[in-house]
Amino acid sequence: MAHAAWKWMVVAVGVGAGVLACSDNGGGGGSGGFDAGVNKERPGFGEDPGQPVGNPFVFPPGIELAGEPYGASDADGDCGNGVAPQGTGQGVLVCVPLRNLSGAPVTMTFEPALVMLSMSTSRYQNGMLMDRVRITIPPTGIGPGGVDAGPDAGSEEKPYIVPLHMYCINEKRAPSEEGVPYALSVVSTDPDILTLLDLLKNKVIKGQDAITVVQDALYSITEYNGLTDEDRRRIRAL
Known part of the structure; x- marks a missing residue:
């Protein structure tokens, strides 16, 4: 599996601006390279275990x-079923297949601060959704050649696949790749994450500059002690 070229283009642009995004090459964020002495331990974030x-x-x-x-x-982070990508992150792009057994459309919400865990034995990013995603899931049906094609034709379920675009929470690890297994985890209750989400309320995250501001602020939390004055200033300017 090869890294999607656009992801590494984002990294390259970030390096030119003094920022590393979703890279397994280390460094970046805060006031310098990763230093355990200035890192507030948060399980599952950065290089912290748990x-x-x-x-x-x-x-x-x-x-x-x-x-x-x-x-x-x-x-493009598309999952091949015509559903538009949801979320503004660029480093962890995950397809979430869903089944609706209710018999009617159901509107569900993926909350901001939702964590997606890489289940690979290799060093891939865990992701965090920084957007509130509301999406309507139609009843799960049977595709062509399924039960309507005759008693011996078998059936083929057609899941509804949601592409979630999330931010990186492990700066030294690689971006997601095609087919890498992931698992839905918790909605983070970390106080600094909640502060960041509060600062982002009513902000429009559109374009590379705004996305970089959010990713840098998130790294200040996951790799260091928390949001800096500079993070807050840049968020206010969005």
Whole structure:
């Protein structure tokens, strides 16, 4: 599996601006390279061991996973089923297959601060959603050649696949890749993450500069002690 070229272009641009984004090459963020002496330990963030702390993610009644979430398959983060990508992050692009057994459309919400964990044995990013995503999931149906094609034709479920675009929370690790397995984790309750989300309320995250501001602020939390005065100033200017 090869890294999507656009992701590494983002890294290259970031390096030119004094910022490293979603790279396994180390460094970047805060006031210099990673230094355990200035890092506030937060399980699952940066290089800190353990599982992220937060509230369990709960699906609405009738909605469930239809399979293991996996790294998006192309440079646009599209999952190949016509559903528009959701979220503004660039480093962790994951396809989430869903099944709706309710018999009617269900509108569900992916909350900001939702964590997606890489389940690979290699060093891939965990991701965090920084946007509130509300999306309507249609009832799960059967595709062509399924039960309507005759008693011996078998059936083929057509899950609804949501492309989630998330931010990096492990600066030294690689971006997501096609097919890398992921798992839905918790909605973070880290106080600094909640402060960042509060600062981002009513801000429009559009364009590379704004995305970089958010990613840098997140790294100040996941790799260091928390938001800096410069992070706050840049967020105010969005």
